[in-house]
Amino acid sequence: MRNRLIPRILLSACCLLPTLLSTPALAGGEVNIYSARKEDLIKPLLDDFSKQTGIAVNLVTGKEEALLQRLQSEGANTPADVLLTSDAGRLAAAQRAGVLQAVKSPALTAKVPVSYRDLAGYWYGLSVRARPVIYARDRVKPADLSTYEALADPKWKGKVCVRSSDSVYNQSLVAGMIAHHGEAKTEAWAKGLVANFARPPKGGDRDQIKAVAAGECDLTLANTYYLGGMVNSSDEAEKQTAAKVAVFWPDAKTTGVHVNVSGAGVTAHARHRDEAVKLLEFLASDSAQRWYAETNNEYPVNPAIPPSATLKAWGEFKADTLNVAKLGELNAAAVQVMDRAGWK
Numbered sequence: 001m002r003n004r005l006i007p008r009i010l011l012s013a014c015c016l017l018p019t020l021l022s023t024p025a026l027a028g029g030e031v032n033i034y035s036a037r038k039e040d041l042i043k044p045l046l047d048d049f050s051k052q053t054g055i056a057v058n059l060v061t062g063k064e065e066a067l068l069q070r071l072q073s074e075g076a077n078t079p080a081d082v083l084l085t086s087d088a089g090r091l092a093a094a095q096r097a098g099v100l101q102a103v104k105s106p107a108l109t110a111k112v113p114v115s116y117r118d119l120a121g122y123w124y125g126l127s128v129r130a131r132p133v134i135y136a137r138d139r140v141k142p143a144d145l146s147t148y149e150a151l152a153d154p155k156w157k158g159k160v161c162v163r164s165s166d167s168v169y170n171q172s173l174v175a176g177m178i179a180h181h182g183e184a185k186t187e188a189w190a191k192g193l194v195a196n197f198a199r200p201p202k203g204g205d206r207d208q209i210k211a212v213a214a215g216e217c218d219l220t221l222a223n224t225y226y227l228g229g230m231v232n233s234s235d236e237a238e239k240q241t242a243a244k245v246a247v248f249w250p251d252a253k254t255t256g257v258h259v260n261v262s263g264a265g266v267t268a269h270a271r272h273r274d275e276a277v278k279l280l281e282f283l284a285s286d287s288a289q290r291w292y293a294e295t296n297n298e299y300p301v302n303p304a305i306p307p308s309a310t311l312k313a314w315g316e317f318k319a320d321t322l323n324v325a326k327l328g329e330l331n332a333a334a335v336q337v338m339d340r341a342g343w344k
């Protein structure tokens with residue numbers, strides 16, 4: 001049973017008022033978070049943090065861009081101590097915008113591998129999300145799959161579903177390809193991929209998986225936690241949909257599977273800096289990492305913590321070791337490449 005010893009105030013982005021944030025500090029202090037993660041994916045962890053440390057947590061949930069803009073416009077007056085996002089590119093953008101500060105923490109550097117954090121400590125990855133190929137079991141032989149690059153082969157004409165180039169997940173995947181192969185090669189690849197589209201890009205990752213299961217296309221690119229959610233769904237139809245597809249880990253012999261992180265940084269003007277650092281350390285701790293693995297169907301950022309049974313069933317894979325900060329640095333180039341390739 002989760003007993004809430006510490007009162008917490010949950011604020012939605014719509015109704016954040018300065019008065020609400022001047023909550024009287026409790027004995028253990030407080031920490032204010034701007035979070036782009038779904039509330040139910042982070043709240044239980046924050047409750048545990050409060051229980052363990054006596055630090056009250058005030059949570060504001062919103063869209064990534066809106067939260068970043070808000071941090072910028074609030075400047076030194078921001079009530080936020082921590083920014084939580086679900087993409088490394090966004091964290092890097094926040095860093096470039098000057099709204100984060102460097103944090104040096106032996107606990108964090110010990111738990112978070114170098115490829116999943118900013119080397120100066122402006123932000124740290126807290127969970128890993130992999131974006132492999134997801135294919136129709138009855139129509140695709142895994143032996144016919146190999147790399148992301150090979151998805152541009154004309155043999156897949158009319159067989160590929162993807163979501164739009166507005167998706168930061170696809171932008172980051174293309175940024176990763178630019179880092180490995182250069183812009184010209186990546187653009188040629190993107191053109192080939194677009195030529196293989198079964199239909200104009202639409203919907204989210206889940207919709208791509210459903211389209212593959214429904215026979216609209218044979219394969220797609222999607223983050224595994226969406227499939228994990230479907231595998232464990234209470235809805236029998238979703239379970240059956242998930243059973244029709246399988247995961248293929250591309251680039252096993254080359255650069256590895258494209259991975260991204262959800263993560264967090266301490267804001268430049270944090271008034272509760274120590275509490276903020278404690279929160280980041282807690283989120284990287286073994287128990288929190290285990291919770292991510294079990295509950296969110298994401299991969300623990302700490303390789304010492306085993307993934308959930310659902311994730312284990314898909315087998316092990318080689319993850320790209322490119323520092324995820326690169327995905328942010330190359331985001332603009334990726335968007336341009338997708339644009340030139342006609343990726344809607």
Ligand code: FE
Nearest residue numbers: 086169205223
């Ligand atoms: Fe997502």
